[in-house]
Amino acid sequence: MSVELPTWCLPPTLAWPQASQQFGSLHVPILAPSPAQMLHLAERLRASATTMQRLPIARIVAAIDRAATQWFAPDYAPRVQLLNQLPQINGYNQAMLNAVLDRMLADWRAPQLWQRLNEQFGDPLLLDGWRPSVVGESRVLGPRLTWHICAGNVPGVAIQSLIDALLVKSPSLLKVARGEPLWAAAFASSLIEQLPELAESIAVLWWSGGEQALETPILATAEAIIANASDQAIAAVRQRSPAHIRWLDYGSRYSFGYLSQRMLAAPNLAEIAANLAADSVMLEQQGCVSPQALFIEAPSAAQLSQLAALLNQAMADLSQRYPASSAMLAATRRSADEYEWQALSGQPIQLLSQPEQPWLVVVDQGENLPTTTGRLIKLMPVADFAELAQRVSPLRQHLQSATLVCSSEQRAELAEALALLGVVRICHAGQQAFPQAAWHHDGRDPLRSLVRWVDVERSSHLHL
Structure with a gap:
């Protein structure tokens, strides 16, 4: 059986060879990139960071909200397809998936997103430019590329990871999991429909974890990694990770x-x-x-x-x-x-x-x-x-x-x-x-942990 939902989302004009992979009882089309193609993708995503930084945070929040609203509709075609196909992969029954989708989507509405931004930054406009601060003026900048290593045990975790990066204006490359290879690509497509400027800044695809030939170009390009995985999987990637990469790892709990x-x-x-x-x-x-x-x-x-x-x-x-x-x-x-x-x-x-x-x-x-x-x-x-x-x-x-x-x-x-x-x-x-939308995931501020603060100090009257 072939799925109709997209199992990948790439920037425009990229054409990669395809293969087929069995997930549960479904045979799913997947992409089969070469290491050179993966390097080109990572570099292209990172190059989009400058354009993404210019997007007002209000436009990003509004786009996420509109995409979530689409997915809330029971008759939204991609949702119907997901509910029909995902139980054949991850073993959840359709009624529970329906409840999980609604609960996850509720956290991606505009009021909840603004609540998170206000909770973690106080002034979300720090993401748009310079704002008055105790040192003079300050702003925050997200990573030029975030690599997401996604778990498949709970539907929607990959999308939550993507949204965290979007809220700090970071381009994203998602490696989805065998247990949930469908929703992230479909939701990313919905996001791009709502805000076409994101098309150059999001990529979603599956490959078998640990393929060093594909992952080495990503590690050479990414500035942050969000990993929802086992302790063993996280440790294996950390061993190959450059020291400068910012890590948010959510391991075994x-x-x-x-x-x-x-x-x-x-x-x-x-x-x-x-x-x-x-x-x-x-x-x-x-x-x-x-x-x-x-x-x-x-x-x-x-x-x-x-x-x-x-x-x-x-x-x-x-x-x-x-x-x-x-x-x-x-x-x-x-x-x-x-x-x-x-x-x-x-x-x-x-x-x-x-x-x-x-x-x-x-x-x-x-x-x-x-x-x-x-x-x-x-x-x-x-x-x-x-x-x-x-x-x-x-x-x-x-x-x-x-x-x-x-x-x-x-x-x-x-x-x-x-x-x-x-x-x-x-x-x-x-x-x-279902934790509250603004919870401190594993005891941390997910958004603050991703950003880099920049200060412009006011003039000092001290002369040494």
């Missing part, structure tokens, strides 16, 4: 939830369980924000049983709304088999869901913190917060999001403790899958 003992008796426990289940199901445990475990403070056997029953009911409801794909069902079955073997071998494992159900609720009282695969919720009882801290402290450099379910009186104290552990985002149940 561990996210979790914490349910305090006091909340086990809360009158709204069913609502809490529904929100916790939604956090687990949305993104199918594929995101860096996805909770790999739910730590529960000092539950009695009866409280654990009650919570498991509520979670099972919530998972049943979610499975009606977002039916698991065949790939997700297979992954869940593999996890169930593994946990059953662990239980039979005497490890402290309890399966609290029925074998025929398309999800798992598991109690794991072991010491290890394995990652989860499939549609499952892993409950990990701890005596208190100090035991949680002991369990996750070895992962300090990888900690990211934590759902905190506790009383209002406990929240400030526990949030402080989580921050000191290394967690960079603390949220309420039901919000874990």
